[in-house]
Amino acid sequence: MKPIRGVLLDLSGVLYVGDAPLAGALEALTRLQASGLPVRYITNTTRSPRREIHRMLSTMGFRIPEQEIFTAPGAVRAALERDGLKPLLLIHPGLAPEFQDLVTDTPDAVVLGDAGEAFSYDNLNRAFRLLMDGAPLLAMGSNRYFREQDGLSLDIGPFLRALEYAAGVQGTVLGKPSAEFFHAAVADMGLEPDEVLMVGDDAEADVQGALDADIQACLVRTGKYRPGDEDHIDTHRARIADDLAALVADLLA
């Protein structure tokens, strides 16, 4: 493998959980930033506009330039604007401001985010009928689930699969594990994919997704990690670290 010349970091589950930094994460990130290796932040977080994410990271003590954060909703918005599409939004209410100016009474595209309670039968049916009329399906990710305080909850992926199966169509995923999404962040560092290391707690979207995009990858045992997740990744190609602090120590050794 090539020497690592840049790092992509997932946010939730790698730097913090809930609204608290993970043990050692603040110091580890400071050390990584001080090493001179460029860093970009790549998140499927689908409940807040980028500005909010940046504000929350700052409140927790992370010093990160806002423009270094790549979000899945931002990638979806760029695709809608490029193709002149009007979205039917199945997204988290916190994200509504990011799309408000694109909404009309006659949508011609379905946008799937982390809609939670808004994944009602009626809303899913409305999306399904639009897809049957030929509308494209754009998703902010295809994760299976995420961890909430009271347990695991369904993420975008299951609803994407449901609508794809119902309408007999193939959606476009514009968050991780989309190679296009990873490569935009890699290109922003002026590097090639194979000289960059992606660090995440999601064996599929972060680690396998990065490997499939020719990016090196490391699974951290924090956040949504569960014992056995290693079985889903190619351990000959991916690293595994207990947490970001352990990885950074190893990387800078």
Next chain:
Amino acid sequence: MKPIRGVLLDLSGVLYVGDAPLAGALEALTRLQASGLPVRYITNTTRSPRREIHRMLSTMGFRIPEQEIFTAPGAVRAALERDGLKPLLLIHPGLAPEFQDLVTDTPDAVVLGDAGEAFSYDNLNRAFRLLMDGAPLLAMGSNRYFREQDGLSLDIGPFLRALEYAAGVQGTVLGKPSAEFFHAAVADMGLEPDEVLMVGDDAEADVQGALDADIQACLVRTGKYRPGDEDHIDTHRARIADDLAALVADLLA
């Protein structure tokens, strides 16, 4: 092909639509029953207990012994009883009486029916968490959608796919097109699958499902049939008839 010694009939779309018999269906069924060929009725209808279906058929003028009707909910109930399982029910409210006595506060199996509005995020999440704890997933069908008065609506299949993807499990479909379900009705006539003809209006669940279970099959151009449905079936192996009356005339000629 072997001579036909028994017949399996789908109900909705073959004998009736809504609450009215199809043209010629009452006479055709009487003729078929009088021929001496045994008949069984096999339905994925997931909104009513068998008793209700029988009552509705009687009201329309069909004379059918209740015990000759095989329903997907009945097959699910039999599987729960066989394995001593307590269901978390995602089913149509009209079907609740069929399972009421099996419900407890500590379910250990997920049952998917045609839940409509009850396919809420909370209910799907509850089912997902139970699956992650190892509960089996039983479905009354895997159809993609059905036709309602105001358009197409999502059926069980998309939600089955969603939960299978989320939890990384494989559900068991106990309605059509499950071979086990077809074979239970065939065995009840004391026949072998290849000497029985399945008649239905659904090219996938009825016709292809029967063929895959080594049963002969006939698609009727009534009910949910749409021009082009023939393209989804193996026309070298399946018959096609305009309706039940035409098929019975042909069969008894």
